[in-house]
Amino acid sequence: QIKHHEEAMRAFEKALVEAGNSQPDMLNADFYFDYGAAAEQAGQFVKAGELFRKSIELDPDNAARSYNYLGYMWVERSENLEEAGQLIRRALELDPGNGAYVDSLGWLYFRQGKFQEALTELLRAAELLPAPDAVVFEHIGDAYDKLGKNAEAVLYWQKALQLSPENKTIATKLDKSAENVAKQPRPNPPPSSQIPEH
Numbered sequence: 783q784i785k786h787h788e789e790a791m792r793a794f795e796k797a798l799v800e801a802g803n804s805q806p807d808m809l810n811a812d813f814y815f816d817y818g819a820a821a822e823q824a825g826q827f828v829k830a831g832e833l834f835r836k837s838i839e840l841d842p843d844n845a846a847r848s849y850n851y852l853g854y855m856w857v858e859r860s861e862n863l864e865e866a867g868q869l870i871r872r873a874l875e876l877d878p879g880n881g882a883y884v885d886s887l888g889w890l891y892f893r894q895g896k897f898q899e900a901l902t903e904l905l906r907a908a909e910l911l912p913a914p915d916a917v918v919f920e921h922i923g924d925a926y927d928k929l930g931k932n933a934e935a936v937l938y939w940q941k942a943l944q945l946s947p948e949n950k951t952i953a954t955k956l957d958k959s960a961e962n963v964a965k966q967p968r969p970n971p972p973p974s975s976q977i978p979e980h
Contacts, residue, residue, distance in 0.1 A: 811841035815848050822855055830855060846883070849873035854886040857893050866890060881910030885918050892925055901925040916946035923955070932959060 818833030834852040838845040853869035856862045870886045877883060888903030904922045911918060923938035936959050943952045 811837045811845060811848070813837075814840065815851070818848070819851065822851070827855065827859065843876075846873040846876035846880070849876070850880075850883045850886050854889065857886065857890045860893055863890065863893060879910060881907045881912075881915075881918070884910055885915075885921060888925070889921055892921065892928070897925055897928040901929065914941070914945055916942045916949065916952075919945065920949075920952055920955075923952075927955075927959070932963065935959065 814833050814837035818830045818837060821827075821830035821833055831852060834848045834855075837848040838852075849869040850873035853866040853873065856866035857870075867887075867890050870883060870890055873883045874880070874887065884903055885907035888900045888907055891897075891900035891903060901922065904918060904925055908915070908918050908922060919938045919942035923935045923942060926932075926935035926938060936956065939952050939956050939959070943949060943956065946952065
């Protein structure tokens with residue numbers, strides 16, 4: 783949680799060894815999910831994939847978050863998109879009202895270039911989530927941008943930046959959008975109408 787990812791990985795490795803010797807029942811699906819999330823945060827994506835698969839294998843009927851996390855991780859990296867889609871849809875079968883999983887599906891469509899489908903799902907995700915989410919708002923802005931709807935894109939990027947003011951990626955998108963607007967030629971003003979003399 784405090785972003786000490788390498789220390790987290792060492793702690794999970796130690797827990798894996800010690801629990802294997804003394805408390806094997808601790809090595810359950812939740813353990814492997816948490817370990818997988820730590821690996822993903824540490825940038826160890828192959829290892830994270832293996833750990834999420836282990837979590838799924840141990841409790842497939844309650845593995846929605848592992849299905850989603852693994853699927854979303856691949857979508858973010860534009861890897862294994864077909865299998866990522868299968869995993870995300872499986873998560874949604876288990877928990878259809880989960881806004882985070884709907885966001886994952888929308889982001890999958892975005893990566894596949896299906897921008898209108900992406901926008902539909904991303905807007906639905908924003909409605910389903912219990913609180914506003916910077917990542918979802920940024921995704922919505924990105925989808926609007928791809929559809930050529932600049933004003934809507936800027937609106938959602940601004941919402942995202944309000945929730946995540948330290949996010950330089952969103953700030954860069956807003957700056958670039960402002961530059962593009964500034965570069966557009968301004969229409970000539972209509973000729974002023976003649977004021978009739980009395």
